[in-house]
Amino acid sequence: MSRIGVFTCHCGENIGATVDCVKVAEMCKDIPGVVHSVEYKYMCSDPGQRQMQEAIKEHQLDGVVVAACSPRMHEPTFRRAAGDAGINPYMCEMANLREHCSWVHEKGDATTQKAADLIRVLVEKVKHNEPLHPIKVPVTRTAMVIGGGVGGIQVALDIANGGHKVVLVEKSPSIGGHMSQLSETFPTLDCSQCILTPRMVEAAQHPNITLMTYSEVEKVDGFIGNFKVTVRKKARKLDEKLCTGCGLCIQKCPNKKISDEFNEGLGTRTAIYVPFPQAVPNKPVIDLQNCTYYKTGKCKVCEKMCPTNAIRFDQEDELVTLDIGAIVLATGFKLMKTDAFPEYGYGKHKDIIDGMQFERLASASGPTSGVMKRPSDGKEPETVVFIACSGSRDRAKGVPYCSKICCMYTAKHAMLYKHKVHSGKAYVFYMDIRAAGKDYDEFVRRAIEEDEVKYIRGRVSKIYEEDGKLIVMGADTLMGGEPVVIKADMVVLATAVQSNDRSEELAQTLHVSYDSYGFFAEAHPKLRPVETNTAGIFLAGACQAPRDIPETVAQASGAAAKVVGLFSNDELTREPIVAVVNRQAAPVYSTCVGCFLCQGACPYQAIEQEEIKARSGEVIMTLARINPGLCQGCGTCVATCRTKAIDLQGFSNEQIYAELMTL
Amino acid sequence: MRIGYYPGCSLLGSSREFDESTRAVLKALDVELVEVADWNCCGASSAHILNHELSIALPARILALAEQAGLTEILAPCAACSNRLLSAQQELEKHPEMLAGIEKAIEMPYKGTVKIVNILEVLDRLKDLIAAKTVEPFAKKVASYYGCLLVRPPRVVNFDRPEDPQSMDRMLRAVGATPVEWPFKTECCGAAFSVTRTDIVAKLSGKLVQDAVKRGADAIVVACPMCHSNLDLRRAEINEYLQQEYAIPAMFITQVVGLALGLDPKALGLHRHMVPVEFAETAGVQS
Amino acid sequence: MEAVNQRAKELLEKGEIKAVLGYAKGTGHVRRPHFARKAGQVDQLVLDAACLQNLAVYVTKHEVKKLGKVAVIALPATQRAILQLMAERQLRDGELVILAVDGEAVKELDSAAALEEHLALKAQGLDAKDKALLAELDAMSREQRWVYWQNELSRCMKCYACRNSCPMCYCGTCTMDCNRPQWVPVASHGIGNLEYHAVRTMHLAGRCVECGECGRACPVGIPVHLLTFAAEESIHEQFGQRAGAKAKLDYALSTFKTDDKESFIR
């Protein structure tokens, strides 16, 4: 027979005003199994908790129902208190008399009756509660950061400085990301590379950081603290240990006319290349698509030239499996391309460029060495039109969201252009100017007032080419929708920020959720912005939503703090609300029949196969087993299982059945 | 192939040549046109401004008649007609609660089973046959002009790329023509102002004519009676506005295909145009 | 028939199989399942229009598995059941020789993939008679359906013939036999019968191969198969999935689409 105590709380007037708590406590004494029932003004207060603890000892209670507020509020409080009094914390349940009863019903007998009913249900549940023990899982104190842009670098440095090992995985040949492509940054106009490259070098030289560039995550198994990550190290066709980065191979490579990704197609590179002079690591890779040797079987000039004989044409991709405790996703974004705009000529006009291309044109290290030359004929553009919200906030383009960074970088672009071409005319078409941020609005005002950039509030409906000019047809909505036609030499589209290529695939590999635009989803939009719904996987930067540099770096440090916090424990403790497949003595072993229909229902891939073997080693049957490290306790498998072989601890069939039977 | 046919008012009046050429070309391609009996006005440019229910009831009656005739598909060559038919069909799909009232108004049941197609879709289906039967390739430079109603609103018509459509260009290439690159494929021609404000038409359509010629086109090809009226019937006003004599002809796509198939120009109604369908050696400008 | 028996004999003689599961003459017109263990017994096997039973119910039995490799004369419904059992990991490739009989044609198959390919060529779904019965049910008012089933189920004595004849009811411990907690009352009274048949239907929804064996097995003539048929057909209609069609498990109730269409959730 159970010995259950019921503790009814008045919550001051909150419950007491509508529910007759004294009567409820009296009524509860009649429930079979209840040996102690009292009410008190504030159960959650120190004396309240103490009263419960003393009663547990005095009456040798083996279960407790606290009838007070929502369990979502104080369940941890009372479970801890019950645990301290010597019973298993999971033998304590809460009846929600406040949010679900006293606050929502009028004072009266019906309300008091309901309160008693709610308690009765929980008393029956507690009778079937089992002592549960938190699940402990070990932690591998090595973090993996996926993405080597400014966000990923920051995460890696912060974790490494916290004393933990970090593996930084970057898919391109160098770390640095989009920030290394930028000319100058808003709102300070400091040179992007000047502030980024020292960080890149620091990351490369940090004893706790292992760089894996030109590498991609292929497979992720396991769970928080215990991931097994398989990384594909793509073949650089080069022995990195021997290569000194002298660059002779690059100088001598005969294939020089390849469109350069780093310069957004505005420049050229060779088939063996480093993406940019400050690349980290400063070791070249051979581009298999364009290398003459791989296309024709002849050439190997680089191999002949290399003073250290570092070229390896026979090098293959390598798969490396690593034990990882936590993963931070910092895979960044991509920009919509100009060919997504039929109204602006589908990208066929060379002088209609996107924001990143403008960055390269304006950059001192860019294809024009920072001199303003338009791509088609290299002439200095006299009139430049900048179009903000190109694709953003446009349902027809599938991007209803604001790309956030464009208002600021468009102001910066217009400014940079004016600084380089003093006589030039710069126009900005915009919908709204969203310049919320420290010194941001001042920056935009400076563009308008000091640099005389003409801001026109309106959209551009069409751009076409006529006699070597780009005819920009827009409207000025502040002038009553007056049509505006500008004959421009160059047009810069502030194209929408989109989730990076293959981000959905990566999300599926890591089992994290993503939104309909391919951005990774945070666990809670306000309170858990750097966590994902998958424990042990965190987010930083524009892979979650459009972000600028300061925000990315701040979020990166936040994610790093989460990882360092996680690594401060030897073991992780998890709520034992997990599903379990029953096991019985031979020859039954389990009521599980091994149909594995439950496997598809599990959102966490937590259902594994376990082979039951005879002494001879022969497999007698294959049963389902739930990995308690992966299981989050939703119970979908429990409802799916025909034989009820799976049960959910804390919400078991017996508990729920007992609750139902009291109704 | 057997397909329902809804000519609408324009094809009986101002654009008889569109009707004639459509019938001639489809006959040459062994397509049987079954005209919807007792058809009525589609509502065109006015009904939807005056009365929403009327603007749906009118096309719904045409579609219901087609259903009764056992048709599964109906060709409406006029872009305004096909646009109205599609709009009404979708409106009834989205708002089934309107159906009872509409059925009462048209005094017959409406199921919404008839698929509405425009002339470019039909020709596109027959592209291989057309290419095979082409005897006199239309070896001219052409400006393919789609206008607004064929491609807009995209959610309703769901046809081609709304900003830079390609279907007519493909068809023209199939009969030997060379479409010029031009940015005005879907610019406004002035549409229904054809009657009331010819000055606006002159300005808007003038831009089209001027640019087509500038880009070297020998003909402007259209698939909408209103476009054609503005570019052909209003050429005098256009030329007056532009202070230049533009002689570039405006032709229906069916006429171009008909010529390529070797059909008699008269059967295609070419003699009905205000701007003669004649081609100068080089460009369409006669000063 | 000759061809099947010939092949069965060969397999037995060569020792490739331990038994052939087919049909033999029973009392009157009835055909009963029959295991031919020796080549000489194969001639007792018959195959005609009276052979109805879904033989797949036997192949998951412990006693049959113990025999070793067995050949099954598999009519279409048996084929579907075997494929579904393979998808549910109750049978492995190569564990059976499936002598798939479709009218005059006979094909020898031994893997889920082969079975899937074989079944893909055939139209699936209910025959006209069952469709008509479902339509009849559908045409009733809600109240009439309630009365109809209460009336039918009132004869149910929970003999579990419907369960035991079903190839998909292979669970070692049926949930009906679980008592901690006892979700479904043991007794065959109103609520007990309703709940039993509701559970049986839900357990077969998305897994029923529509052989109708349960209905044939009922000693008191309750058309219990109509319940599972209705559930299975509605799954096919709503989700496009069908049991007994895929080698890889494609269970409608452990898969979902984010845009599954319903109109009743408020």
Next chain:
Amino acid sequence: MDEKFEPKITAFVCNWCTYAGADLTGTSRIKYQSNVRVLRVPCTGRIDYMMVLKALHKGADGVIVSGCHPNDCHYTSGNYHARRRWMVFKKMMEVMGVDMRRITFSWVSAAEGARWAQLVNEVTDQVRALGPYAEFRQIIGAGIE
């Protein structure tokens, strides 16, 4: 038995959305009728159809099943699985002639406190208008253990 009929309503709700939403109803002090008894489970995915049947078995005149809106599931997809299960369960119940006006499925998020109150009131009113679930009570009468 002249006493006015007050329906018995049992609700199965998920912890993260509807239970939290009902908490919000309380925090916002929005009043609703007190007929409902709420059973908390982690996720709609945990809600076995047997629970609904047992609620009716125990004499509920109406049942509410509610959880997170599609896309909002705390466990990413438990509600999608639940939705499918409900779609099939509803169909089967209809075939068996069970009065589905007595079983309400809904999505109520953690932010929809007012919606929870409205839902409970609507269901309570509707079931009260329908009266006691006599058909079901009849078969229960035959076999209460």
